[in-house]
Amino acid sequence: MKKYVILLTALLLMLVVGCSKDKDENQSAKDQSNEEAVEKGVFPLTGLEGKGIDRRIVSVMVNNHAKARPQTGLSQADLVFEILAEGNITRFLALYHSEEPEVVGPVRSAREYYFDLAERYQAIYIHHGAADFISDMIKERGIDSINGSSYDNDGHLFKRDDRRQAPHNSYLQFGAVNEIAGEKGFDITETYEPLPFLTEEETEQIEGEKADRVEITYFKSPLTTVTYQYDATKDVYDRYSDGEQSVELESNQPIELSNVLIIETAHEVIDDQGRRKVDLDSGGQAYLLQKGLVQKLEWQSVEGRILPVKDGQPVGLIPGKTWINVIPTSPGLEGAVTVQ
Template identity: 55%
Template sequence: MKKAIYLLLLLLIVFTGCSKEEEKAQNNKQRDSSTEEKAVPDGEEEAEKALKNIFPLTGMKTDEEADNRIIGIMVNNHTLARPQSGLSSADMVFEILAEGKITRLLALYQSKIPDVVGPVRSAREYYFKLANAYNALYVYHGAANFVNDMIINRGIEHLNGSIYDNDGNLFKREAFRKAPHNSYLQVDAVYDVAEGKGYEVTSSFEGLEFLDEKEVVSLSGEPANHVEIVYSANNPMEIVEFAYDEASGKYTRFNDREKTVELNTDEAVQVENIFIVETHHEVIDDAGRRAIDLASGGNAYLIQKGNVQKVQWENQDGKIIPVIDGKPAGFVPGKTWINIIPSAPGIEQSVTISN
């Protein structure tokens, strides 16, 4: 009898212990489940933190450091230099007259660094002043002696293709084009060569003014689905156009009625912002070189998302920005193309905007 009672008590203890273990396991499972449920939003929060960095020239979020130094490259826009290489990767492009009625491009790269950019052409004062305002490494191929002297004397950190001409590392002459339209920058080598000259290759740069999502959606203005810029009434082939694609919210660029594309891939050059600036131009020598006023401000068009706004432009710390009622007007996050045109004949005479 005592033996039977002992066995019964033993079974009761074992059963109770098992029940408590099952209850403990169930509680642990519930706690684990609760932790798992919290892990999803925590993960999203971490992902959001990972995108806390913003590329300063595009306003786009990134999980990268976004502190690689901006590279400003002089890109040839002569008819014999088209189609170019690397323009589709540029964060921002300034298009300005060089000599005659041919424009030249200063392309700024930071968020995306292409393998090759070119053809690369010679320097001008107003281009290197713009590049310096963005603390960019200024890359060009050749210049008049007095321009080179200005670059050196003003402490512009630069890489001159005349020094590295066809060295196979930084610059390469391509056989499929004739000089001076065949010098291509091997961009992968830029930072290494710059470091060798004692230049910094990382840099903190205060970003431009960008619109948030709600501001982008609420953009308004006159319709601007097609933009045409005539740099010379006497030379109808020097025409720049932009065509709006509502599906992508981007403008595709054309030059002399031909789409601007990448040389090797035919990828179209597209931008989110077109900023057209009117300012005084003056020919200063027999070679047709110009002085261009990038300080005084004046009339401008800001074209985004199929709309155009008449704005003013100002120079703030060397950077050319759009202004509305005295306050900076934000860019749509993305790429920007800035066309600087002469005040004679003027913006209204040189630019046609239509639906």
Template identity: 55%
Template sequence: MRKLILLLFLSFVLVACDEDANDTQDNKDDAENVVDTEQDESAEPAEPVYENVYPLTGIGTNEPIDNRIVGVMVNNHGNARPQTGLSKADVVFEILAEGMITRFLALYHSEQPEVVGPVRSAREYYFDLADRYGALYVYHGAANFVNDMLDDRGIDHIDGAHYDNDGYLFKRESFRVAPHNSYLLFNHVYDIATELGYDVKADHAPMPFLESDEIAAIDGEAASHVEIVYSNNPMEIVEYEYDASTEKYTRYNDREMTVELNTEEPIQVDNILIVETHHEVFDDAGRREIDVYSGGNAYLIQKGKAQQLQWENRDGKIVPVKDGKVVGFVPGKTWINVIPTSPGMQDSVTITGE
């Protein structure tokens, strides 16, 4: 009887010890799982991998990219503001036309707005830039000699004067007065281009863009506010205000925020490239020749920092250069402001920190 009781007692002790051992192992496993979970939560998320990258923005996509860039001449007269469709442009060149009023060459590729405008007339330096970026060039009207240059040089172009208010490619809006009321119906650009025998598919060479580690290492002077004075009389002042929450710059024209006409969405950009180059008026109408080839002084402004460097025209594209090496853009949208060498950077551009 005593032996039976002893055996039962020993069996109970062994079972209890085995359960304690299992509990200990379970607790150990739970602790390891907690540590692993905490490590996973603190780890940097892996950057997504995309099949393609848009050449003008450096932003990845899994969509096929084979559409051709479309460059549109957009009016920036005071009577043409706010404009429509500027927020969708990947790259915008802002350059003086006649007088001291600027005009835009807006390059569309990654996004395609329904409407763009008001659309204005062609200039040689604009269509030359559009062509060097491989774009279809869309404008409304031009002097005869400009149209002759477009034809003679084989520039793929669409003149809105041939489709004025046809309701398919262009329309006139009643809330504005000509020549500030012609709008491009963007959805039909490729159809018309095809009818004209132009290629609407293209494989565009990419602009230079920074990698993530290079973006984190951007250096330069603090640049929370940028002011570019094209003219004080009449007032033609462009400003960019840095928004640290979005890490983008909001654009202003003549002290008013640049917004989309219908939505009042502000125009925000990731890169501002200010380039200084020679301008020369060559006729009584005030038309200009502008050197977009020789290079010169420049500011590159991104992520709240401004770098003073040079610009060059490489393979048709205007790019920032430092110590002979191309400096990349932050992935996103870019505005390139071209200013005259006289009065030049020192008198035309003011950059301030916080």
């Protein structure tokens, strides 16, 4: 009996040491990947080279009400999530890293699934306003957040644009973000594991069905659509809201995307204001648009990040900017997305 106990203890010890070794090796590989990306100067959200790799990602809630268009600064975001906020109106979480625009906006109020995404991407979360229960959740979760309501029209971090009416006229002055974040005790530098990107050779081997024009119908009444039109001359997708091209307010610069990921997931209305709960963990069906082609894939939450997958493995993105549209499972991809 004594020998049996000794043998069992030895086996358990070997198992624990082995698991610990595997965990250490995985962490070591991840750390090495981060270090290599920083040394090469490759931005983790775009896969493109540049300077300032170690700065913190900044995420901003951007208004998409018809009265808020055209927006400012969206074309410079590395990664944008577009999700229904309430009713038939979507709202954006724009993640900035490789580029730092002077102004972003109009900025709108917080939602749980948006600040949850910001946390997953280790980003500072910037919004203007929040329901009391949302503010409590942000505080309880320890989210590194900046609420524009505390700086409303201070002229330094936020400014109101007289050309528009509230709540569609609050604009973030991006150059003040690090100063305010530092005053709050937030980290303003960070290293990130890069998203999976394709090599130039792999990019030329992408396969899929033709997808020159893809339309997402969020609502049929009132009609709410998002359209992506492939521009073969630039090898990018242009974006349209309700038939009108998405451009910068001041410069008329269009939003140009290398990747568009459309995912379906469960949505649930949680109050009489039409606010929603959105499942960003369970995975599901997805379309990936690249180079005028569409691949029918799945999506998964991989260490919190939303990625396209095939046979359980992440599918690479083309280096450049990415937009992720999140739509309800009812009507889902087949009911809401038209590919031409």
